[in-house]
Amino acid sequence: MLTIHAADELRLRWDTEPVRDGAVAVRGDRVVGAGPLSELRERFPEARLRRWPGVLGPALVHEGPLPQAPSPRERLHAVLKSGSTAVLERYTDTAELRAAAVRNEIAVLPRVRESVIVDTGRADLAVFDTDGACVATVCAGRLVHRRR
Incomplete structure (x- = not known):
């Protein structure tokens, strides 16, 4: 199933400038697109949309x-x-x-690696609120944590 995870901001790496109203498209366990939500909705009109409050970026x-x-x-x-x-x-x-x-x-x-969102990369994502608390975690394309 194709899912678009969208948030107020998207960071492809945590040390980069945010993309406002950004999103990541995920098919299976892979990223198939990242960028402005409007562009991804156009590319993938059939996708299910999950909208999160806060900042979406690579899982830690x-x-x-x-x-x-x-x-x-x-x-x-x-x-x-x-x-x-x-x-x-x-x-x-x-x-x-x-x-x-x-x-x-x-x-x-075996050692720490940089967390980054890339096309065809494994879909490991996290969303954090303004206080830094985790709102949602996606591990290999599956939603594994959602704060209620």
Whole structure:
């Protein structure tokens, strides 16, 4: 299914100027377009639209130890709720954590990498409100967290 995620602002990288009323089009687990919402609606008129308040950008890499929780799944869900869709390998030090990461399509990285939205790249997105709280997280094209 084709989905357009739109927000007040879009940042393709967190250190770039925002695109006002920006959006990212996602098909499956891949980005198929990014830019002004009006352009993406024209390119993909059949797409479902999800509109978010705040700033839409690339999902983050969780750089420290995973939050404590009763189960590996809950530890990784806490990471997703923070707007991160990747963790560092050194913090997934049990078979259970690694298996939970694979099941949830959370990227396990040997080192920190730049977070960026690119055409044909994996659709890992996060939306943050003006206070910096995560509103929504998309991991490999799936909406995995939405603040109510």
